[in-house]
Amino acid sequence: MSTIFDAILDGELPCHRVFENKHVLAFLDIGPLSRGHTLVIPKERRAHLHELSDDASAELGRSLPRIARAVLSATGATAYNVLQNNGSEAHQAVFHVHFHIIPRFPDGSGLGLGWTPGELSEGESLAAAVAGAIQSEEGSR
16 A cells, blocks of 8 residues: 655655655654654655564664754754654554654644553563563564
């Protein structure tokens, strides 16, 4: 399924590019939550973060801090949120991996968050299950 980000990567739609290399493209969001709201996408076309290759993931990891520093410098913001959603239940609207860098300002513009913490009731067994899944994945490489 083609997305708006595919059209941007293919040069079919314009964008306000702020950074690009072989693996990553960053551009201003056309519906910003605050001034400087920037999207960072891998050029590898995958819907969810867990589907990305190690190389694409590593390049995103190297690029995100650099882009965040540039957004802070250009906007004068001193705080920001980094948001990345996976799946419709997590409010993902464009099914191409993307990170939002959303500057925060004293006027309150930016990302509003609600957070209702629960209780960790099965910590040991859940931690063991996740650790086992990680070991299994590493063993299959």
